[in-house]
Amino acid sequence: MHTPIDWEPIRVTFWLTLRLAGITTLLLLLTGIPLAGWLAISRFRLKPAIEALISLPIVLPPSVVGFYLLLAFSPTSAFGNWLLQTFDIQLVFSFNGLVIASLLYSLPFMVHPIQAGLENLPVSWREAAYTLGQSPVKTVWKVLLPNCKPAILTGVVLSFAHTIGEFGLVLMIGGNLPGQTRVASIAIYDEVEQLHFETAHAYAGLLLGLSFAILVLVYSINKRVTI
Template identity: 55%
Template sequence: MELDLTPFFLSLKLSFITTVLLLLIGIPLSYFIAYTEFRLKPIVEAVITLPLILPPTVLGFYLLILFSKNGFLGSLWEKIAGHQLSFHFEGLVFASIIFSFPFMIHPLISGFRSVNRSIIEAAYTLGKSRLKTLFYVILPNMKPAVITGIVLSFAHTLGEFGVVLMIGGSIDGETKVVSIAIYEAVEKLDYTSAHIYAGILLGFSFFTLLTVYLLNKKYEFKG
């Protein structure tokens, strides 16, 4: 039996792009939330956390409406790219950013809050700008939080099923990621393929968590 590895490579591509974009969005947003007090802060934090507790079908349903030709993002994307977001790889990227958002944002917020404010104030006193202080003082002192956010976001995106099924369906080479491939293999009673796909994901998830714990222990020991 020849196993099609395309869904696995597509999942890795999706996870990589999603994680990079989440990191770029997450650092400034987490910085703002961690160090700024404003009246609507609890609402913003609640919205960010929603994907953790919402059933994937609920989130997927609303995203499907938003990404459709009649939806705001869907119609806008169709004008730009010539096709709708749903049932295309770009739609999976947008959806993945939303449902993996808390897995990046929460570790980063905790990391920013864990940095000793005295070293931040010292950097400002020495004439460092906020941007230089962020990159040369704050981020180096919260490496475990950054690594945790990156690893958890990547792993969560890699294994997501419900949302990607509703947004992307199962289109070979476009939206058929490994979690969908496992589901279809089981439906066809092709347990050999399902075992291989599931085994790869299980092994990756285990080593992902192991990496996070080992790195955090390493930085705790150094600290």
């Protein structure tokens, strides 16, 4: 028997998903650009170790990262208990916890494209800026970054899309609380587990359409930038 789809929970879940992805991407943009700029021009001896640390989420299973973040954020841990006692903040099974976890897990998807874009620019541009008295920071912000728009856009899209599609990490940290931590990827799994395939199709179709629209927009903008 066909069961009508209840669109209200879907609307709430998608709004929560988009809000999580939007806030995470904005924070990653604010933190990722300075970090990528520093990595692109730095000759720090421990730079490879820092790059490896940033890249860990790419090679580690999301459940591994989620497990250790769960231990760190738990009120029974020193850090989690300090947050709870000092600021009355609980990160486990909360939207704020999802944001912080997504920020850490999606960091390489923002940093790597921008860093690669900066490193691929002609070295002469940087040397000319230094000759004119520009500091390394001003060189990155005023000379290099304006010529890395496609790389920045790629980082934004990858971070946004990766946050939308993440499953294991958000399940470990946020669980499945409707209206609070239940994002679209968790909702699809939940609906399939309950054999509600019509609702699962609705979630999956919306994610598919959104992903396709984002990619079309990115390719269109990149084509205009490179012309």
